[in-house]
Amino acid sequence: MAKFITSQDNPEEHEKAxxxxxxxQVSKKDNSIDAHFVSKAALQQFLDNPDFEAFKVHHARAEDGTRTVVLEGLNAKGESxxxxxxxxxxxxxxxxxxDIS
Structure with a gap:
């Protein structure tokens, strides 16, 4: 199960994360992607769907070859x-x- 970790509530787990x-960061190649941003508005669209239970993070590749991710909404049965x-x-x-908002 995924963990929600805060530095205040669980400093050891926060440090581990x-x-x-x-x-x-120390093992990545130059010009590699460090992170992806997901807006509150995008997450809210998932949350507003009454059938939404979770999302799956798909590793993907853009047309130009760069790595990316795609989030997919799932229901309680794990179905798309x-x-x-x-x-x-x-x-x-x-x-x-x-920089982007």
Whole structure:
């Protein structure tokens, strides 16, 4: 089960999660994507669907060959709701939410 971690409530788990990110950062190749941004509005569209229970994060590749992700909405049975979020902004180039919002 996925964990929701805050530094205040669980500093050890928070440090572990940050360590996972740092492990990737030090091993990535130049110009690799560090992160994808998902807006509150995009997540809200999933949450507004009464059948929505979870989303699946698909690793994907854009037409230009860059790595990306696509979010797919699922119902309680794990079946696709045929709702997707794609074309997520990436870091780099925009590494602060204020750069893209």
């Amino acid at each position: 940050m360590g996972l990110v740092q492990n990737y 709701l045929n709702t997707f979020v794609s074309e997520l902004p990436t870091c780099p180039p925009a590494c602060n939410w204020t």
